Amino acid sequence: SQQGEEDPQALSIQEGENATMNCSYKTSINNLQWYRQNSGRGLVHLILIRSNEREKHSGRLRVTLDTSKKSSSLLITASRAADTASYFCATDTGRRALTFGSGTRLQVQP
Amino acid sequence: NAGVTQTPKFQVLKTGQSMTLQCAQDMNHEYMSWYRQDPGMGLRLIHYSVGAGITDQGEVPNGYNVSRSTTEDFPLRLLSAAPSQTSVYFCASSYSTGYNEKLFFGSGTQLSVL
Numbered sequence: 317s318q319q320g321e322e323d324p325q326a327l328s329i330q331e332g333e334n335a336t337m338n339c340s341y342k343t344s345i346n347n348l349q350w351y352r353q354n355s356g357r358g359l360v361h362l363i364l365i366r367s368n369e370r371e372k373h374s375g376r377l378r379v380t381l382d383t384s385k386k387s388s389s390l391l392i393t394a395s396r397a398a399d400t401a402s403y404f405c406a407t408d409t410g411r412r413a414l415t416f417g418s419g420t421r422l423q424v425q426p
Numbered sequence: 427n428a429g430v431t432q433t434p435k436f437q438v439l440k441t442g443q444s445m446t447l448q449c450a451q452d453m454n455h456e457y458m459s460w461y462r463q464d465p466g467m468g469l470r471l472i473h474y475s476v477g478a479g480i481t482d483q484g485e486v487p488n489g490y491n492v493s494r495s496t497t498e499d500f501p502l503r504l505l506s507a508a509p510s511q512t513s514v515y516f517c518a519s520s521y522s523t524g525y526n527e528k529l530f531f532g533s534g535t536q537l538s539v540l
Binding site for chain 2: 413
């Protein structure tokens with residue numbers, strides 16, 4: 317089973333609303349990252365949060381990490397139609413590779 | 427800047443055929459990797475390399491070979507294509523000697539095996 321599991325699998329909101337997606341993982345991590353994938357394109361790195369951090373901001377993005385619950389959330393504030401994409405969490409567990417979840421598909425209606 | 431370049435973008439193979447998916451990066455990254463993406467399953471690691479001459483297996487290596495003769499290139503070879511290898515393949519690289527910080531992805535190769 318996947319190390320990282322996103323929730324919900326799909327999310328539809330109106331432009332201007334906030335979007336929140338969650339990621340749960342099973343084993344201890346060094347860091348957790350969020351990536352965005354537009355349809356038919358490769359993944360783009362959004363933000364990285366380390367295991368000793370609890371919250372991080374980047375523009376309209378806010379990421380939290382709760383290592384006791386083995387979970388993270390990504391909040392996108394004031395969503396735009398251009399935010400429509402799939403969002404993936406990825407965990408660094410100390411192996412020489414990231415482990416990706418199955419993603420949340422976000423649809424922002426104009 | 428080109429970043430990570432994958433070719434071809436689309437490919438159709440018959441069962442049993444072999445082919446090589448090309449990946450090149452111009453960022454002097456030591457770490458490169460190949461993932462496959464299947465619907466509802468996220469990305470799964472096939473093979474990775476931490477530098478020229480060094481490769482290792484990922485989660486789903488069977489049916490694939492890799493080599494890393496230069497820092498720039500990391501080709502993925504399908505030895506005898508099977509329908510189960512129908513997928514979208516992504517190559518990624520990283521500048522970090524810790525390997526697992528900020529991957530840069532190519533735009534993918536969509537492969538169909540008939």
